[in-house]
């Protein structure tokens with residue numbers, strides 16, 4: 435882990451907070467090219483009724499538009515949560531150089547936890563990756579959100595019962 439990785443991961447956490455403000459699960463992602471952010475994304479699945487609207491996909495789309503190419507060699511993708519199957523697949527398609535993620539995802543993580551997709555032999559592109567950058571902060575951001583949401587649901591149920 436280096437200082438640059440921490441800096442960009444903090445920025446990704448700010449994007450995750452934007453998702454949270456919109457009632458979405460707080461995951462944020464960004465794409466860095468030559469030291470500059472060229473794509474930002476945060477979860478929008480609920481609001482846009484779109485299962486593919488994950489933070490990483492949104493960031494890759496914006497980066498592709500910025501560069502004018504869906505291929506993003508020499509780019510680094512930062513995301514606060516371990517990517518799922520779809521997003522790990524999109525990273526291979528987009529040819530990014532490196533992935534850096536924060537918290538592990540025991541349920542749908544497809545890089546280290548449930549699957550090790552990026553390590554699959556025979557892939558046409560290798561994405562290097564680094565896990566655990568600001569992992570605790572990223573995990574806390576998520577768990578605080580779910581805790582708050584459970585409390586809100588409980589309060590709503592209680593109110594409905596009265």
Ligand SMILES: [Zn+2]
Nearest residue numbers: 488517518521
């Ligand atoms: Zn995903």
